[in-house]
Amino acid sequence: MTDNAGVPETSAPSGRHPLRRSTDEWLDHLRVERGVSAHTLAAYRRDTGRYLAFLAERGVRRPEQVQEAHVTDFLAALRAGGPDAPPLAATSAARAVVAVRGLHRFLALEGETPSDPARAVTPPAPPRRLPKALRVDEVERLLSAASVGDTPAALRDRALLELLYGSGARVSEATALDLDDLPSTGEDPVVRLLGKGGKERIVPLGSYAADALGAWLVRGRPVLAGAGRGTAAVFVNRRGGRLSRQSAWNAIKAAARRADLADSVSPHTLRHSFATHLLDGGADIRVVQELLGHSSVTTTQIYTHVSTERMREVYAQAHPRAR
Structure with a gap:
């Protein structure tokens, strides 16, 4: 019988063998x-x-018998699956390897094994998802939806979103801005x-x-800042204190809902x-x-994949x- 990872699954033995007993001790330690x-x-x-069922099929029932090859073979079995079961996704296989690594680290620390056979086995990395980018017209809808009326909060939210899109700043970087960080x-x-x-x-800002x-600093910020005890923060909340990252994210989500983009916007979308x-x-x-502040161009290169998708769209249409 096999489980859905393609690894044989056996019923628990009537008497616990040493590796099973050690595993139960580790689980008790965690609990x-x-x-x-x-x-x-x-x-x-x-x-x-x-894992224990996998090892038992190979005649391994004692902690000191486990070799690094056993752990790597187990990971390979999880990823490959079996005749009657699909392979495990990278995230599920990674969780299983984390458990196995924790077990062997515990056994090595407790002196039950002379070394840790799982130490060099790394969990599979989940596939890297391409960042989600809005179309230019969608960004314009989002920015327009950020300001409802001419209230101080509306001026702040519009300025915040314009800054995020105009500079590529992270939300945390925007909320950390002080007045001295802006030009005279x-x-x-x-x-x-x-x-x-x-x-x-230092990042340039577009005119928008x-x-x-400028509209926020002249017409909006003095009103809200007056409710507080004085702060150098560029973006302030209704109590006059520094706007939190969560509050900034709430402003983005509210604008996204008004622009019918709620499913397309995340904290890093702009x-x-x-x-x-x-x-x-x-x-x-x-x-x-x-401009993004990446220490390595390798990090930035992920955006070239997004741009490639755009080129494919243009090619297909033009x-x-x-076709």
């Missing part, structure tokens, strides 16, 4: 000393049950962003973002759209890397022999 949830424990019990009157419209690892970068920020539209417009990838 009692580590306070692991019942849901996680149940998943680990299923995963290690598959008469200077070129740029913004100073503090990214991951404390890395600072600059105008929206950043992804910023990068994709630059590349679609012919920007050099190294320039986009600097070339007479495309």
Whole structure:
């Protein structure tokens, strides 16, 4: 009999063999000393049950008999599946390997094995999903939906979204902005962003973002900031304090609902759209890397795949022999 991972599944033996007993001790350790949830424990019990059955078929019933090859073969069996079962997805196989690695790390620390045979076996990486980018017309709908009326909150939300799309800033970078991070009157419209690892970068702002920020700073921010005790934050909430990341995300979601884009918008959507539209417009990838604050161009290259999809769409629509 096989389980849905393609790994043989056997009933529990009437007498616990040493490896089964050691596994039960590890699960008890997780429950009692580590306070692991019942849901996680149940998943680990299923995963290690598959693993022990896999080892038993190969005559391995003692902890010290397990070799690295056994662990890698188990992972391969999970991924390959069997005649009557589909292979496990990378995320499910990774969870099983995490359980096996935890078990062997425990056995090595407890002195039951001279070494950890699973230490060098890494879980399979889940497939990297391409970032979601909006079309230009969808971005315009989203930005228009950000401001409802001429209230201070509406001016703030429009300025926030214009800034995110106009600079490629992360939401956390935007909410961390202080007034000193914006240009003085008469200077070129740029913004100073503090990214991951404390890395600072200067990003130019387009006229739409600059105008929206100006309207917020002149007509909106003084009203809301007056309710607080004074803050240097560019974006403030109704109590006059710094706008939180969650509140900024709520403003984005509200605009997305009004623009009928609720299913297409995530916290990074405007950043992804910023990068994709630059590349679609012919920007050099190294320039986009600097604007996004990526330490390596490899990280930025994922957006070239998005841009390639755009090129395919254009080709399919424009070339007479495309269809």
